[in-house]
Amino acid sequence: MEKRVAVLPGDGVGPEVIEAAVKILQVIERRFNHTFKFTHGLIGGSAIDKHGNPLPNETIALCEESDAVLLGAVGGPKWDQSPSEIRPEKGLLAIRKHFGLFANLRPVKAVPSLLQASPLKEEVAKNVDLLIVRELTGGLYFGEPSRRTENSAVDTLVYTREEIERIVEKAFELARLRRGKVASVDKANVLQTSKLWREVVEEKKKGYPDIEVEHMLVDSTAMKLITNPGAFDVIVTENMFGDILSDEASVITGSLGVLPSASLRSDGFGLYEPVHGSAPDIAGQGKANPAAAILSAAMMLKYSFGMDTEAAVIEEAVNAVFEDGFFTADLAMEGQRVLSTKEWTDKVVNELDIQSVSDCIMYTYA
Ligand SMILES: NC(=O)C1=CN([C@@H]2O[C@H](COP(=O)(O)OP(=O)(O)OC[C@H]3O[C@@H](n4cnc5c(N)ncnc54)[C@H](O)[C@@H]3O)[C@@H](O)[C@H]2O)C=CC1
Numbered sequence: 001m002e003k004r005v006a007v008l009p010g011d012g013v014g015p016e017v018i019e020a021a022v023k024i025l026q027v028i029e030r031r032f033n034h035t036f037k038f039t040h041g042l043i044g045g046s047a048i049d050k051h052g053n054p055l056p057n058e059t060i061a062l063c064e065e066s067d068a069v070l071l072g073a074v075g076g077p078k079w080d081q082s083p084s085e086i087r088p089e090k091g092l093l094a095i096r097k098h099f100g101l102f103a104n105l106r107p108v109k110a111v112p113s114l115l116q117a118s119p120l121k122e123e124v125a126k127n128v129d130l131l132i133v134r135e136l137t138g139g140l141y142f143g144e145p146s147r148r149t150e151n152s153a154v155d156t157l158v159y160t161r162e163e164i165e166r167i168v169e170k171a172f173e174l175a176r177l178r179r180g181k182v183a184s185v186d187k188a189n190v191l192q193t194s195k196l197w198r199e200v201v202e203e204k205k206k207g208y209p210d211i212e213v214e215h216m217l218v219d220s221t222a223m224k225l226i227t228n229p230g231a232f233d234v235i236v237t238e239n240m241f242g243d244i245l246s247d248e249a250s251v252i253t254g255s256l257g258v259l260p261s262a263s264l265r266s267d268g269f270g271l272y273e274p275v276h277g278s279a280p281d282i283a284g285q286g287k288a289n290p291a292a293a294i295l296s297a298a299m300m301l302k303y304s305f306g307m308d309t310e311a312a313v314i315e316e317a318v319n320a321v322f323e324d325g326f327f328t329a330d331l332a333m334e335g336q337r338v339l340s341t342k343e344w345t346d347k348v349v350n351e352l353d354i355q356s357v358s359d360c361i362m363y364t365y366a
């Protein structure tokens with residue numbers, strides 16, 4: 001059956017890494033006989049330039065007609081002085097809100113061949129396999145009032161019980177498929193929203209006696225992510241804490257350029273994007289690591305299309321290319337060859353082709 005994918009490359013390195021992800025999906029299409037219909041749309045700065053709006057109605061309509069959304073990144077210095085309502089980032093927040101994508105899954109897994117690029121000692125980083133489950137449509141990025149006057153500014157942190165319940169349930173369900181441990185991260189020693197958060201976690205955990213639950217404060221979590229990241233399984237937290245902790249966790253793996261994400265609602269519809277931003281410092285230079293976007297596309301296959309095998313095949317190919325010692329600039333060590341975004345993507349394409357030939361040989365002789 002045909003799957004319709006809305007492709008929103010966005011700004012900066014967004015178009016470069018999304019081109020790579022689409023290329024990989026096209027290989028999967030051929031190999032597994034699927035049909036993906038890719039339709040491109042605008043979001044962020046590129047949409048402001050054309051329509052004066054970071055999330056035009058055309059883009060919303062395109063996503064509504066699609067089975068999933070693949071997004072690059074938004075933002076950049078060109079729009080940094082824009083009024084807050086028409087900043088590129090508003091388009092990203094608005095699409096998450098419009099589609100009710102409350103659950104942001106950000107897996108962080110250490111890959112042996114990348115440990116050379118991690119600033120952490122190998123023995124600290126090597127066994128890390130954690131999942132950040134970030135609440136995505138509430139909290140400080142959405143609360144009202146949010147305004148600025150000459151000498152003061154206000155942002156509002158609001159959470160309802162229902163918003164907390166659904167993300168905590170999601171985290172418990174996901175923990176059941178993993179090692180059964182949840183760290184709920186808050187700032188309950190100060191914030192009212194965190195006190196409610198903790199209360200909801202305590203209530204919800206009664207329905208999950210098989211899950212080990214720990215409450216942690218966000219500041220010490222930030223520390224423990226660096227000193228003992230292997231101790232974490234699932235981390236569930238509110239929007240801004242999850243945003244910050246996931247960028248921090250990315251360094252364990254060696255680069256922000258390898259972290260994918262899925263933003264989901266309950267019915268399987270999802271938006272898939274790298275954790276990183278538009279990286280203006282390297283945009284347009286062919287330096288961006290496309291792994292995060294490619295792995296986000298794999299998450300799309302798994303979570304929105306139920307194509308677990310195809311997703312695993314992509315992950316294996318990405319890891320094999322790293323194993324073979326091929327890296328973009330963010331991961332290469334001194335003296336190692338640096339591949340461009342396109343060159344590295346072609347290595348993954350090549351790896352998928354090799355796997356496909358070996359599949360044929362196996363089927364022929366089986
Ligand atoms: N989801 C999104 O669309 C996000 C957008 N942003 C926006 O992106 C712009 C830049 O923000 P920054 O704070 O610089 O964060 P960033 O995530 O764009 O970049 C942080 C650092 O990581 C590097 N990096 C990021 N992605 C990379 C990749 N694929 N390969 C290699 N290196 C990579 C960058 O070169 C930079 O040194 C801002 O306008 C910000 O608002 C930031 C985060 C998320």
Ligand SMILES: CC(C)CC(=O)C(=O)O
Pocket residue numbers: 089092093141243275
């Ligand atoms: C607009 C920002 C909230 C994007 C971001 O940093 C993220 O979602 O990780």
Ligand SMILES: [Mg+2]
Pocket residue numbers: 243244247275
């Ligand atoms: Mg972020």
